[in-house]
Amino acid sequence: MKQILSKSIVLIGLMGSGKSAIGKMLSEVIGVPFSDTDSIIEKEVGKEINEIFDDSGERYFRQVEEKVVERTLEDNPHIISTGGGSIVSPKTRNLIKVKSYSIWIQCDVRIIAKRLLNQGNRPLLKNKNILDTLIEKNEDRIKFYSKADIYIKNESPNLELVVDSITRNLLIKKVMKNND
Secondary structure, X not given: OOEEEOOEEEEEOOOOOOHHHHHHHHHHHHOXXXXXXXXHHHHHXXXXXXXXHHHHHHHHHXXXXXXXHHHHHHOOOOEEEOOOOHHHOHHHXXXXXXXXXXXXEEOOHHHHHHHHOOOOOOHHHOOOOHHHHHHHHHHHHXXXXXXXXXXXXXXXXXXXXXXXXXXXXXXXXXXXXXXX
């Protein structure tokens, strides 16, 4: 059923927390477009995220990411999945706070570590202990993630339950309404 959003929904959280998968499913359920800022960056730069980090560094990546988030938030209200570190940027945090409704996709770092174990495309995990790095990133970023409008746990293998919880929250908070 098509819904009407009063503003874009931005999903934040650690890498591997499920933001992209949840965002895609949520956009289908609500009937609005979906944007993944990492995918947009890869397309615009013409390289995968890990190549951008290797060739140009994290600082350059975050600058590009700020611009992509800003531009994406100018579009009609839709679902946006951001990179796990996007909220480290004060500019990006402010854009998300002012122009969207933010949802922190929470997930235990041990579950995320299992998900990421076989993925080689995570530049901030390269040549590092995955669990230790995730714990460190979570500790560094929790002060930013915790400013989200709502928190949703994603520890179930059933993403439909997570999406259902999000849609109920959006209706309750009047960020979304039925298009009757």
